Amino acid sequence: MIKIxxxxxxxxxxxxxxxxxxxxxxxxxxxxxxxxxxKVECIEIIPDGNNSLTLFLEKWxxxxxxxxxxxxxxxxxxxxxRRAIAQFLGTELVPADEAYDKILSRYPEExxxxxxxxxxxxxxxxxxxxxxxxxxxxxxxxxxxxGGTSVRAFPGVPSEFRAMAEQELEQEMRPNSGIAxxxxxxGWAESLLKDRLAPVIERPELHxxxxxxxxxIEFYIxxxxxxxxxxxxxxxxxxxxxxxPSAAKSLADAVISGAKQKNISxxxxxxxxxxxxxxxxxxxxxxxEVFFGSAVCYSNTAKKSILSVNEITLDQEGAVSSLCAAEMxxxxxxxxxxxxxxxxxxxxxxxxxxDEKPVGTVWFxxxxxxxxxxxxxxxxxxxxxxRERAKNFALDRxxxxxxxxxx
Amino acid sequence: MIKIxxxxxxxxxxxxxxxxxxxxxxxxxxxxxxxxxxKVECIEIIPDGNNSLTLFLEKWxxxxxxxxxxxxxxxxxxxxxRRAIAQFLGTELVPADEAYDKILSRYPEExxxxxxxxxxxxxxxxxxxxxxxxxxxxxxxxxxxxGGTSVRAFPGVPSEFRAMAEQELEQEMRPNSGIAxxxxxxGWAESLLKDRLAPVIERPELHxxxxxxxxxIEFYIxxxxxxxxxxxxxxxxxxxxxxxPSAAKSLADAVISGAKQKNISxxxxxxxxxxxxxxxxxxxxxxxEVFFGSAVCYSNTAKKSILSVNEITLDQEGAVSSLCAAEMxxxxxxxxxxxxxxxxxxxxxxxxxxDEKPVGTVWFxxxxxxxxxxxxxxxxxxxxxxRERAKNFALDRxxxxxxxxxx
Numbered sequence: 001m002i003k004i005x006x007x008x009x010x011x012x013x014x015x016x017x018x019x020x021x022x023x024x025x026x027x028x029x030x031x032x033x034x035x036x037x038x039k040v041e042c043i044e045i046i047p048d049g050n051n052s053l054t055l056f057l058e059k060w061x062x063x064x065x066x067x068x069x070x071x072x073x074x075x076x077x078x079x080x081x082r083r084a085i086a087q088f089l090g091t092e093l094v095p096a097d098e099a100y101d102k103i104l105s106r107y108p109e110e111x112x113x114x115x116x117x118x119x120x121x122x123x124x125x126x127x128x129x130x131x132x133x134x135x136x137x138x139x140x141x142x143x144x145x146x147g148g149t150s151v152r153a154f155p156g157v158p159s160e161f162r163a164m165a166e167q168e169l170e171q172e173m174r175p176n177s178g179i180a181x182x183x184x185x186x187g188w189a190e191s192l193l194k195d196r197l198a199p200v201i202e203r204p205e206l207h208x209x210x211x212x213x214x215x216x217i218e219f220y221i222x223x224x225x226x227x228x229x230x231x232x233x234x235x236x237x238x239x240x241x242x243x244x245p246s247a248a249k250s251l252a253d254a255v256i257s258g259a260k261q262k263n264i265s266x267x268x269x270x271x272x273x274x275x276x277x278x279x280x281x282x283x284x285x286x287x288x289e290v291f292f293g294s295a296v297c298y299s300n301t302a303k304k305s306i307l308s309v310n311e312i313t314l315d316q317e318g319a320v321s322s323l324c325a326a327e328m329x330x331x332x333x334x335x336x337x338x339x340x341x342x343x344x345x346x347x348x349x350x351x352x353x354x355d356e357k358p359v360g361t362v363w364f365x366x367x368x369x370x371x372x373x374x375x376x377x378x379x380x381x382x383x384x385x386x387r388e389r390a391k392n393f394a395l396d397r398x399x400x401x402x403x404x405x406x407x
Numbered sequence: 408m409i410k411i412x413x414x415x416x417x418x419x420x421x422x423x424x425x426x427x428x429x430x431x432x433x434x435x436x437x438x439x440x441x442x443x444x445x446k447v448e449c450i451e452i453i454p455d456g457n458n459s460l461t462l463f464l465e466k467w468x469x470x471x472x473x474x475x476x477x478x479x480x481x482x483x484x485x486x487x488x489r490r491a492i493a494q495f496l497g498t499e500l501v502p503a504d505e506a507y508d509k510i511l512s513r514y515p516e517e518x519x520x521x522x523x524x525x526x527x528x529x530x531x532x533x534x535x536x537x538x539x540x541x542x543x544x545x546x547x548x549x550x551x552x553x554g555g556t557s558v559r560a561f562p563g564v565p566s567e568f569r570a571m572a573e574q575e576l577e578q579e580m581r582p583n584s585g586i587a588x589x590x591x592x593x594g595w596a597e598s599l600l601k602d603r604l605a606p607v608i609e610r611p612e613l614h615x616x617x618x619x620x621x622x623x624i625e626f627y628i629x630x631x632x633x634x635x636x637x638x639x640x641x642x643x644x645x646x647x648x649x650x651x652p653s654a655a656k657s658l659a660d661a662v663i664s665g666a667k668q669k670n671i672s673x674x675x676x677x678x679x680x681x682x683x684x685x686x687x688x689x690x691x692x693x694x695x696e697v698f699f700g701s702a703v704c705y706s707n708t709a710k711k712s713i714l715s716v717n718e719i720t721l722d723q724e725g726a727v728s729s730l731c732a733a734e735m736x737x738x739x740x741x742x743x744x745x746x747x748x749x750x751x752x753x754x755x756x757x758x759x760x761x762d763e764k765p766v767g768t769v770w771f772x773x774x775x776x777x778x779x780x781x782x783x784x785x786x787x788x789x790x791x792x793x794r795e796r797a798k799n800f801a802l803d804r805x806x807x808x809x810x811x812x813x814x
Contacts, residue, residue, distance in 0.1 A: 015616045017447040019438025020589075020627055022429060031426025040424040042459075045450040052449075182427075209422045220427055268682075268703075274689025275675075275682025278703040282681025285757055285790055293709040296675075296685040296701035298694070302743050306700070306713075336709050350692055383692055 005038045005172075008064045010056055011045045012071035012081065013156055025070040025154075025161040029173075032165075034222075037176040038066070048072060053084035061088070062147030066172065068165070071156030073139045075118040081153050082142060086126035089146070093124040096140055099131035103138055136163040143168065181232045183219045184244040186251060186396050193217055196238055200231050214385060215392030216251055244399075251395035252280040258402040259290040259340075266398065267336035268294035269307055269328035271319065271345040272362060276391040292336040297328070307331030320345050320357055322374040329365030329372050340368045340401060342394045348386045362390045366397050412445045412579075415471045417463055418452045419478035419488065420563055432477040432561075432568040439572075439580040441629075442587050445473070455479060460491035468495070469554030473579065475572070478563030480546045482525040488560050492549060493533035500531040503547055506538035510545055543570040550575065588639045590626045591651040593658060593803050600624055603645055607638050621792060622799030623658055651806075658802035659687040665809040666697040666747075673805065674743035675701035676714055676735035676750040678726065679769060683798040684751060699743040704735070714738030727752050727764055729772075729781040736772030736779050747775045747808060749801045755793045769797045773804050 009026035016023050023045055030040045041064060046052050053072070060067050072081030086093050100123030104112050115122075115138050122139040125131050132141030132152070137160040142153040154164040165173070185193060190212040194201065197219070201208050205227045211218040221231050236243055248254035259266055268277045278294030281287050295306050300319055303309040309319075309327040317323045328343035346362025353359035360379040365372055375397070379389040416433035423430050430452055437447045448471060453459050460479070467474050479488030493500050507530030511519050522529075522545050529546040532538050539548030539559070544567040549560040561571040573580070592600060597619040601608065604626065608615050612634045618625040628638045643650055655661035666673055675684045685701030688694050702713050707726055710716040716726075716734040724730045735750035753769025760766035767786040772779055782804070786796040 014614075015618065015627075016434075017437055017450060018441035018616070018627075018629075019434045019436070019447075020441075020616060020618055020625070022431065022434045023450075024429065027423075027426045027429045029426070030424055034425035034427070040426075041454065043424060043430075043452040045452075047448065207421075209425070209427060211422060211428055218427070220422075220425075267709075270682070270685075272689070273686070274694075274698075275677070275685030275701050275703060278677075278682030278705075279680070279686045282679070282703075282705060282755075283791065283794070287681075288705055291681075292704075292706040293713070294682050294701075294703035295713070296682060296689075296703060297699075298685075298689060299699040299743070302674075302700040305744075306702070306742055335713055336706070337712075348689075384690065387690070 005066070006064045007033055007038050007040050007066040007068065008060045009040060009043045010053075010060075010067070010069050011043070011156065012048055012053065012069065013045070014048050016045045017047055024158055025156060026068075028158075028162065029068060029165055029169075032169075032173040032175075033066075035175045035180050036173050037179055038172070049080055053080060054087050057084065057088040057151075061149045061151065064149055066169075067149050067151045068169075069151070069153040070161050073122070073141065073153060073155045075121040075139070079121070079139075082124065082126060085129065085142060085144070085151070085153065089126055089128055089144070091127035094127045095119070096123060096125045096131040099123075099133060099140055103134055103140070107138070132164055132168050134160055134164055135167065136160045141168070179225055179228060180220070180222045181228050183221070183232065183235055183246075184248065184250075185217045185219055185235075185239055185242050186215065186244060186399065187242055188217055188239070190217060193219075193239070197235060200234050200238070203227070203231065206231055213392075214381075214389040215396055241400075241403075250280075251392055251399055253284050255395055255398045255402065256281060256284040256287045256290060258399060260286075262402060263290075264340055264402055265290050265292055265336075265338040267292045267332045267338035267341040268394070269332035269341065269343040269365075270294055270296045271298060271303070271328070271343075272348045273344045273387055273391050273394065274298060276387060277342065277344060277394045280391060280395060292338050295332055295335065303328065306335070308334070318357070320347055320361055320363055322363055322376065325363035325365035325374045326367070326372045327365075329367035329374075333367045333369075340366070340398065342366050342398050344390050344394050346386070346390055348383045348390070350383055360386050362386070362393070364390075364394055364397055366401055368401075412473070413471045414440055414445050414447050414473040414475065415467045416447060416450045417460075417467075417474070417476050418450070418563065419455055419460065419476065420452070421455050423452050424454055431565055432563060433475075435565075435569065436475060436572055436576075436580075439576075439582075440473075442582045443580050444583040444586055445579070456487055460487060461494050464491065464495040464558075468556045468558065471556055473576075474556050474558045475576075476558070476560040477568055480529070480548065480560060480562045482528040482546070486528070486546075489531065489533060489549060492536065492551070492558070492560065496533055496535055496551070496553070498534035501534045502526070503530060503532045503538040506530075506540060506547055510541055510547065514545070539571055539575050541567055541571055542574065543567045548575070586629060586632055586635060588628045588635050590628070590639065590642055590653075591655065591657075592624045592626055592642075592646055592649050593622065593651060593806065594649055595624055595646070597624060600626075600646070604642060607641050607645070610634070610638065613638055620799075621788075621796040622803055648807075657687075658799055658806055660691050662802055662805045662809065663688060663691040663694045663697060665806060667693070669809060670697075671747055671809055672697050672699055672743075672745040674699045674739045674745035674748040675801070676739035676748065676772075677701055677703045678705060678710070678735070678750075678752040679755045680751045680794055680798050680801065681705060683794060684749065684801045687798060687802060699745050702739050702742065710735065713742070715741070725764070727754055727768055727770055729770055729783065732770035732772035732781045733774070733779045734772075736774035736781075740774045740776075747773070747805065749773050749805050751797050751801045753793070753797055755790045755797070757790055767793050769793070769800070771797075771801055771804055773808055775808075
């Protein structure tokens with residue numbers, strides 16, 4: 001039996017309710033807490049302004065174990081969190097000079113003068129509460145315990161919220177590794193994967209979540225440690241060769257770490273993805289050890305002059321063809337001098353499709369000193385989705401080639 | 408005086424509460440509704456499961472104008488929305504065969520058989536409610552009016568939710584163009600921009616939201632149509648040359664539309680951004696008219712062999728230097744044969760920084776037939792943020808060059 005600790009997260013902000021900014025702080029914290037064995041009962045996004053927050057404090061304090069508030073602690077008139085807490089506790093706002101001085105001491109003199117003006121807003125806290133140091137900004141946080149509920153209020157600026165939560169909730173967020181496992185599975189459609197993994201999905205002792213993204217599915221398992229461990233082994237047995245190494249957070253990550261391990265250097269030739277494959281590979285720190293570069297050749301002229309694609313290929317087969325993909329991959333292999341090169345050329349839309357080559361048609365090439373192979377996919381979806389899928393499929397090709405047993 | 412219509416949005420899903428997926432449907436709808444003059448009172452993210460949803464229906468029905476539910480309508484046991492509505496209304500679930508047949512008719516025969524099995528879950532609705540057609544998936548939506556509240560429930564799959572909301576709430580989401588305006592401003596730090604725009608920000612009749620992202624700030628104004636129009640004019644007068652054309656949704660969009668207008672062809676040479684500049688430019692449909700390509704040269708060997716950067720430059724100045732950025736931009740101009748080329752070379756971190764060239768140091772080059780200019784920036788932040796800022800600064804350079812009055 002897992003002991004469940006319960007939490008409620010509340011984000012304040014008119015900008016979140018008008019949809020011009022997506023809520024991210026509570027979502028981030030929910031993830032950390034869930035992996036540490038907490039159950040987040042509810043995330044509420046409410047307007048700036050005193051009244052509604054007091055109602056929410058009354059609703060949840062005493063009913064949940066941890067209540068975390070994001071936002072409403074800055075110096076402007078909208079920033080009402082500390083007043084709402086004081087009203088709820090029936091106390092006054094009092095200066096937290098020592099804590100505010102500690103924050104000010106981090107700033108240059110000129111800035112200190114400006115922040116001094118905000119001492120009576122950012123530097124006060126409700127009596128009977130404790131100030132929380134802000135290592136990334138100038139507004140103090142607030143902490144108190146009431147009716148069995150731990151309450152923490154941090155500013156809504158994401159870098160400040162995270163820094164303060166990491167410091168103040170370090171213990172609460174410590175991952176409980178046994179009770180949750182995430183397996184990334186490449187190259188499966190969601191419905192087919194669900195059929196394949198049904199023997200695991202149907203186990204009543206597990207809580208399974210399946211999170212598909214283009215080309216990669218996250219299979220998230222929660223339960224008792226021994227059940228999770230068994231499920232993890234069984235899933236891997238059901239899709240051998242398709243799950244990413246557990247340390248890899250993405251396909252790009254798996255490609256780079258695999259290439260480093262086997263000392264294989266990489267290059268790309270991109271048309272419809274326009275640099276997204278290179279962008280993904282270079283998002284991984286240390287990718288420069290194995291990634292040499294990507295020739296983004298959007299125009300046919302560039303395909304010819306830079307990648308040595310034949311004029312006849314372009315005239316007779318077109319840029320979106322097996323032959324062009326093959327010549328692009330070979331071209332990238334040659335100009336970068338890498339061990340392995342992948343190419344992508346397709347029709348992302350919305351225009352440019354034909355009956356024979358509809359929007360979504362993408363050819364991929366994979367070249368090494370042993371030769372070149374090509375494969376075609378027709379992806380559904382709009383321009384953004386086709387490009388995202390094409391990027392991930394190119395990474396998938398690289399990853400499988402790199403991890404081939406006979407290399 | 409603006410008449411405010413009020414709405415509450417509720418998303419169901421354990422995966423949203425465990426933070427493994429970020430809520431997006433309510434956020435998207437909140438944006439649409441806000442631009443149409445609605446005030447979203449609250450977004451609530453609650454667990455899968457009947458009990459809590461019934462409580463929320465009781466809490467909001469009769470108290471708000473529009474209540475939209477996302478999720479809980481599929482065929483699995485977690486999908487409880489229709490049962491919760493039936494319980495709230497005190498009615499039974501009844502078949503909506505005509506509506507479900509309409510959905511089935513879109514699928515191939517084999518798939519129809521599988522979906523037939525789900526008729527008694529996905530194809531039923533509470534009595535006294537109306538089925539909502541799903542043009543993008545197989546689960547019906549539910550609509551009803553109760554106590555002055557319009558209630559709409561759509562499946563949580565983003566493509567289905569959006570398609571059904573666009574169809575069912577078309578009138579509610581129709582933008583009320585006078586009452587909100589969004590101005591994108593490039594190249595300003597948030598604090599300096601706030602000072603510059605203080606005369607507008609301080610007007611009590613306006614509701615201003617400032618949304619900074621790396622290199623681009625969205626200045627969002629709401630209020631009475633005549634106040635918004637005046638504010639928009641005044642903001643543009645205060646930052647002449649720095650606001651994007653109103654049709655442009657991003658810097659990349661502004662670059663591509665500007666280049667098309669002036670018939671200027673573009674190319675890039677990228678090191679630390681790894682293809683992100685090309686990726687951003689090619690995200691714009693029709694970019695192939697003016698964008699030729701990007702030479703991503705991550706390794707020094709590639710910089711030499713592909714972009715003709717001098718060995719002496721790399722030896723004496725290093726890859727992150729004014730001279731290397733200049734040679735990279737000139738190299739891209741030459742190999743792609745474009746009118747204009749931008750280059751990016753820097754240290755994104757976490758390693759590779761020195762006292763002289765700390766992490767975040769990025770050199771940019773801009774070359775055309777008139778010559779080449781370079782500029783250096785040192786960006787704060789981690790690897791992802793440095794790369795994002797570098798990408799946006801490169802786009803900013805291109806945009807300003809393209810829109811120069813004397814071109």
